[in-house]
Structures are given as C-alpha cells and as structure tokens.
Amino acid sequence: MTRSRSSGAAALLCPLLGACLWSAVVGYKPVIVVHGLFDSSEDFKNLQRFINESYPGTNVTVIDLFDRSSSLQPMWKQVEGFKAAIYPIMQNAADGVHLICYSQGGLVCRGILSTLPDHNVHSFISLSAPQAGQYGDTDYFRIFPQFVKSNLYHFCYTGVGQLISICNYWNDPHHRDLYLNSSDYLALINSERPNPNSTEWRRNFLKIQKLVLIGGPDDGVITPWQSSQFGFYDDNETVVEMQHQELYLRDVFGLKTLVARGDLILCTVPGVEHVLWHSNETVFHACIEKWLM
Numbered sequence: 001m002t003r004s005r006s007s008g009a010a011a012l013l014c015p016l017l018g019a020c021l022w023s024a025v026v027g028y029k030p031v032i033v034v035h036g037l038f039d040s041s042e043d044f045k046n047l048q049r050f051i052n053e054s055y056p057g058t059n060v061t062v063i064d065l066f067d068r069s070s071s072l073q074p075m076w077k078q079v080e081g082f083k084a085a086i087y088p089i090m091q092n093a094a095d096g097v098h099l100i101c102y103s104q105g106g107l108v109c110r111g112i113l114s115t116l117p118d119h120n121v122h123s124f125i126s127l128s129a130p131q132a133g134q135y136g137d138t139d140y141f142r143i144f145p146q147f148v149k150s151n152l153y154h155f156c157y158t159g160v161g162q163l164i165s166i167c168n169y170w171n172d173p174h175h176r177d178l179y180l181n182s183s184d185y186l187a188l189i190n191s192e193r194p195n196p197n198s199t200e201w202r203r204n205f206l207k208i209q210k211l212v213l214i215g216g217p218d219d220g221v222i223t224p225w226q227s228s229q230f231g232f233y234d235d236n237e238t239v240v241e242m243q244h245q246e247l248y249l250r251d252v253f254g255l256k257t258l259v260a261r262g263d264l265i266l267c268t269v270p271g272v273e274h275v276l277w278h279s280n281e282t283v284f285h286a287c288i289e290k291w292l293m
C-alpha cells in the first residue's frame with residue numbers, strides 16, 4: 001500500500017522537481033533483465049521505457065552477455081556468466097532486486113536462483129520461458145537443418161548435443177528415459193534426475209518472494225506454450241497442466257510450496273507473438289508492472 005502511494009507521488013513530483021530526486025529517496029528496487037536465445041540487450045528498449053514511465057528513475061540493467069549466436073553456449077556456462085554480472089548488482093541493493101528473464105533467459109535465471117545461496121531477488125518474472133522444456137519445430141531451429149522435432153533427440157541427447165543450449169532443455173516426451181539420463185541442465189534443475197544438490201537448490205530458489213509466469217497461446221515459439229507455466233506434453237503430446245505434473249506434485253524444487261505460500265502468479269495473454277512479449281505495453285501493465293514495486 002505504502003509503495004503504491006509513493007509511486008503515485010513520484011509520478012506527480014518528478015515533473016515538479018525536474019530531476020527525479022524523489023525516486024532516489026523512495027528507492028525502487030533495481031531491475032535486472034536477462035535476454036533469451038539469439039537476442040541481445042538492445043532488444044529491451046521498450047521494456048526499459050515502460051519501467052521508467054511507471055517507476056521513474058529505476059535502475060534497469062539489461063545484462064549484455066551471450067548475445068546473438070553466443071546464446072547457444074551451454075546453459076551452465078551462461079548461468080555462471082550471468083551470475084557473475086548480476087551478483088555485484090545484488091550486493092549493491094540493500095532492499096533486493098527484481099529479475100525479468102525472457103525466453104531461454106528464464107531458464108538461465110532459474111539456474112542462478114537455484115545455485116546462489118545469498119541472492120536477494122524479490123520478484124522473479126519469467127517472460128515466455130520454456131520452463132518445462134521445449135518440444136517443437138520453430139524457425140529458431142534452422143541451425144539444425146537435418147533434424148525435425150521427432151528425431152532431434154538423436155543429436156540432443158548426446159555429449160556433443162548437450163554443448164548447445166537448446167539441447168540442455170530439449171524435452172522429448174517420446175524419449176523420457178533418454179531425457180532424464182542425458183539432459184545436463186533441465187533434468188537437473190528440475191531435480192528430475194536425482195542430484196546431491198537438490199535440497200540446497202530448492203532452499204535457494206524458494207528465497208524468491210514471487211514467481212510470475214507469463215505466457216500465451218499465440219506465442220508461436222515456446223512449444224507447448226504452456227511450458228511457460230510449467231505445463232508440458234505427456235507421451236501422447238497432450239498437454240498436462242502444472243498442477244498435474246509430477247515435479248509439481250512431488251514439490252521437487254518448490255513450485256507447490258510457492259503456490260501454498262500464495263507466491264506463484266500465472267499471467268496468460270493471448271495475441272502476443274514470442275518476439276513481442278517484452279515490447280507489448282498491455283503485457284507490461286497486465287503482468288509485470290505491479291510486481292516491480
């Protein structure tokens with residue numbers, strides 16, 4: 001309540017004071033943005049503008065790492081790289097920070113939140129990210145010309161395949177055993193393959209205050225689109241919603257706990273193509289704005 005009144009006051013006072021001294025006093029939490037596959041920090045100008053309009057003077061950092069084709073590097077490598085860039089920002093933010101993580105970046109952020117014991121992330125906003133994995137042909141996969149979704153597992157579930165980010169979260173519902181055995185990233189952070197760090201990762205992840213999962217049926221890239229909200233295909237390619245997924249029911253990394261705490265927010269918006277999620281003002285107001293207070 002106090003915060004929403006302050007932001008109204010900031011909007012009023014900024015023009016009067018000229019410089020937005022008020023926001024420096026109120027101190028909106030810094031916002032950190034992690035980009036996705038094949039994009040770069042340049043693509044978030046609109047998002048930066050929306051945030052600045054709603055919360056003037058907010059320090060927004062779009063991390064400029066693993067741009068364009070570098071975003072194909074292995075997920076754990078990206079987790080370490082982004083983590084090193086983000087950690088000093090967290091340390092400078094006594095009241096904590098917010099994370100907005102787009103597309104593949106949403107999975108990078110989950111890796112960071114799981115492996116950083118003293119993070120101070122309040123809202124983790126996952127913007128059309130394939131949180132439950134990807135199984136679908138898209139233009140992004142032109143890098144694998146000889147493969148389609150039904151045979152990509154031959155490549156992805158190998159040691160060489162796992163050196164490419166997409167394969168780290170490729171989730172072929174017809175080859176579940178291979179996925180569980182071979183995925184060096186998604187199957188681990190989901191604790192679908194047992195690993196000694198699960199308990200600690202879960203504890204770290206649950207330090208977030210809010211998890212906001214944004215996605216929609218007209219995305220066109222994330223497949224199934226419900227993966228943005230932890231739904232995924234069964235072996236008939238029928239989508240099973242999050243609440244019926246085993247990883248949810250077993251609460252392996254804390255999703256069910258977040259729901260019980262009232263801290264998991266789903267925001268579904270039709271009519272938004274994958275590449276436009278961060279640039280659509282309707283999405284910002286409906287799904288993002290209030291979690292950045």
Ligand SMILES: *[C@@H]1O[C@H](CO)[C@@H](O)[C@H](O)[C@H]1NC(C)=O
Pocket residue numbers: 048049052053056057
């Ligand atoms: C934020 O908005 C103010 C006021 O319109 C403007 O002067 C400033 O350049 C903006 N900052 C960013 C980073 O967009």
Ligand SMILES: *[C@@H]1O[C@H](CO)[C@@H](O)[C@H](O)[C@H]1NC(C)=O
Pocket residue numbers: 030059060061088089092
């Ligand atoms: C914004 O945050 C970054 C990272 O913590 C810091 O280097 C920079 O000085 C901050 N900018 C302002 C205007 O406070």
Ligand SMILES: *[C@@H]1O[C@H](CO)[C@@H](O)[C@H](O)[C@H]1NC(C)=O
Pocket residue numbers: 177178181182
């Ligand atoms: C699982 O992976 C190990 C080594 O990574 C391999 O030796 C084993 O054959 C695999 N099992 C299956 C069922 O693919």
Ligand SMILES: *[C@@H]1O[C@H](CO)[C@@H](O)[C@H](O)[C@H]1NC(C)=O
Pocket residue numbers: 188195196197
């Ligand atoms: C568990 O964490 C330790 C220390 O952070 C790390 O060296 C190890 O590789 C992790 N194990 C797995 C399975 O990721």
Ligand SMILES: *[C@@H]1O[C@H](CO)[C@@H](O)[C@H](O)[C@H]1NC(C)=O
Pocket residue numbers: 234235236
């Ligand atoms: C998959 O579909 C087939 C044919 O429609 C059906 O017989 C089978 O029960 C389904 N399996 C599951 C797990 O839903």
Ligand SMILES: *[C@@H]1O[C@H](CO)[C@@H](O)[C@H](O)[C@H]1NC(C)=O
Pocket residue numbers: 269270271272276280281282283
């Ligand atoms: C943003 O998304 C909304 C909701 O689907 C849509 O109606 C609107 O046309 C979009 N705006 C732009 C500028 O694309």
